[in-house]
Amino acid sequence: xxxxxxxxxxxxxxxxxxxxxxxxxxxxxxxxxxxxxxxxxxxxxxxxxxxxxxxxxxxxxxxxxxxxxxxxxxxxxxxxxxxxxxxxxxxxxxxxxxxxxxxxxxxxxxxxxxxxxxxxxxxxxxxxxxxxxxxxxxxxxxxxxxxxxxxxxxxxxxxxxxxxxxxxxxxxxxxxxxxxxxxxxxxxxxxxxxxxxxxxxxxxxxxxxxxxxxxxxxxxxxxxxxxxxxxxxxxxxxxxxxxxxxxxxxxxxxxxxxxxxxxxxxxxxxxxxxxxxxxxxxxxxxxxxxxxxxxxxxxxxxxxxxxxxxxxxxxxxxxxxxxxxxxxxxxxxxxxxxxxxxxxxxx
Numbered sequence: 001x002x003x004x005x006x007x008x009x010x011x012x013x014x015x016x017x018x019x020x021x022x023x024x025x026x027x028x029x030x031x032x033x034x035x036x037x038x039x040x041x042x043x044x045x046x047x048x049x050x051x052x053x054x055x056x057x058x059x060x061x062x063x064x065x066x067x068x069x070x071x072x073x074x075x076x077x078x079x080x081x082x083x084x085x086x087x088x089x090x091x092x093x094x095x096x097x098x099x100x101x102x103x104x105x106x107x108x109x110x111x112x113x114x115x116x117x118x119x120x121x122x123x124x125x126x127x128x129x130x131x132x133x134x135x136x137x138x139x140x141x142x143x144x145x146x147x148x149x150x151x152x153x154x155x156x157x158x159x160x161x162x163x164x165x166x167x168x169x170x171x172x173x174x175x176x177x178x179x180x181x182x183x184x185x186x187x188x189x190x191x192x193x194x195x196x197x198x199x200x201x202x203x204x205x206x207x208x209x210x211x212x213x214x215x216x217x218x219x220x221x222x223x224x225x226x227x228x229x230x231x232x233x234x235x236x237x238x239x240x241x242x243x244x245x246x247x248x249x250x251x252x253x254x255x256x257x258x259x260x261x262x263x264x265x266x267x268x269x270x271x272x273x274x275x276x277x278x279x280x281x282x283x284x285x286x287x288x289x290x291x292x293x294x295x296x297x298x299x300x301x302x303x304x305x306x307x308x309x310x311x312x313x314x315x316x317x318x319x320x321x322x323x324x325x326x327x328x329x330x331x332x333x334x335x336x337x338x339x340x341x342x343x344x345x346x347x
Contacts, residue, residue, distance in 0.1 A: 003115045004347035007039040007089075007108040008336060009099035010139060011168075011300040011307050013161075017184055017270040025135070025151040026181060031158065032100075032139040032146040034336045035166060035307075040090040040347055041068070041105050043112030048084030051076075057091040067106035067133055074129045075110055079119045087112075096174040098301030103136035111345070136301075143345075144338030160337040165316040167294065167308045169285050169323065169330045175275055175303040183274035271302045282306060285328060292319040 010032045018027025051072045053062040063069070068087045076083065087109050093101035107130060114120060121129075123141070130137035135152040147156040276283040282299065285306050289297035293315060294308025310316040316332040323330035336344070 001044070001116070002088075003043045003112040005041050005043070005108040005112045006345055006347050007041045007093075007101070007104040008034045008140070008143070008341060008345075009037045009093050009101060009104060010034050010136070011099065011166075011305075012269060012298070013145075014298075015269045015271060015301065017181075020185055021151075026184075027150065028135075028148060028152045030148045030152060032148055032155075033161065034140075034143045034146075034341050035099075035168070036333045036336050037093060037099070037168060037331070039093050039101060039105060039108075041108040041112060042088040042090070043109055043116050044086040044088075045083045045113060045116035049082055050084055052084075052086045053089070054086065055089040055091055057089075057095065059095040060089060060091055067102045067137075068109040070133045071106040071110045071129065071137075072113055074132065075113050075117075075121070078121060078125055078129060079117060081117055081119065083117060085113065085116075094170040094305060096176065097170050097305040098175065098299065098303045099168075099170075099305050100136045100140070100301065103134050104140050106130070106133055107137055107140035108345075142338065143336065143341030157338065160339075161335065163337065164335045165310045165313045166333050166335065167289060167292070167310060167316050167320045167323065167330050168300075168305060168333055169289065169307070169328050170305045171279075171281055171285055171329065173279050173282065173304040175279065177302040180271055180274055180302040183278070184270065187274060269299045269301075272299050275299060275303050279304065288323060288326075288328065289319075292322060294319070 013031040013033050014029075016029040018029070020026055051069050053060075053066045053069050055062055060066070064073075068089065072085050072087060075081075076085070089105055091101075093099055093104075095101065110121075110126060110129065126141055127138050130141055131153040135148075138153050138155045139146045139148060142155055142157045144160045145158045147158050148154065149156075272283075272286075276286075276299075282303055286297045286299070289306060289308035292308065294310055297306060297308040299306050308316075308319070310319060313332070313334065316334075320330040320332040
């Protein structure tokens with residue numbers, strides 16, 4: 001029997017990059033938000049051994065490097081099961097688009113494999129397996145509005161933001177996340193050099209890029225999210241509800257807090273600082289979204305996908321149609337709350 005699972009995409013509502021750590025990862029602060037765009041992952045398990053990945057998109061690896069393969073391997077080991085597993089990915093989401101498609105595919109494969117094998121992993125086992133495979137995976141075990149810290153894999157279920165109408169645009173550009181991080185490190189190093197020159201008495205004028213400026217956005221994010229978290233939500237922490245039980249969760253009375261509350265505090269996507277100079281066409285797409293009436297527009301993850309938040313579904317649809325007519329790969333969609341995520345997960 002084939003188990004079909006919708007593999008929803010995510011966007012990042014702000015992303016702050018911290019220092020490079022000893023383990024090779026960067027400290028991150030971000031708010032993930034699941035959206036209605038999705039792939040479909042089909043899982044079959046039967047007699048025999050081995051894991052087979054099938055996908056018609058040539059950009060998707062079908063060997064042991066595929067995240068679905070890695071997840072299936074670990075699920076079988078954790079459950080002490082032997083089985084022939086076939087995972088078929090109906091790819092609709094972009095590859096290297098910053099929407100967490102491969103990570104979402106992997107979590108969908110995990111949940112589908114549970115059903116196909118007739119097993120039930122504990123929430124902590126699922127979180128552990130997911131975090132081992134990749135930083136973006138754990139958020140898809142929660143859905144809705146999710147706080148990500150550490151390297152992004154430590155996740156907390158936030159009170160869902162109200163449903164938002166979006167236009168999502170994925171230009172035909174593949175942005176390498178490791179390369180974007182490397183460029184960020186170069187930028188950070190330049191900031192440190194500039195600070196040293198200033199300390200030595202050199203006047204850098206209007207071209208100064210100080211470490212203080214670089215870390216300022218991180219501090220703004222901490223103030224915007226952690227102060228909000230500790231002052232408003234932490235005292236009212238509650239267990240996560242539904243399928244995500246066992247996951248750290250936060251609650252409170254801010255259900256109607258609009259995204260602009262976060263944006264006004266300076267929450268932005270730090271990747272824009274290094275990705276836009278490399279791919280100026282992405283900066284232009286953001287400008288087009290703003291000209292089309294987006295209340296807020298941003299790069300998602302390291303890109304190349306950008307999104308704009310609109311006041312209504314009709315407004316988003318009209319903007320997407322105009323952008324497509326102008327040659328942009330734009331689509332109107334919406335955010336997906338945690339309840340909607342779990343209600344619609346199994347196709």
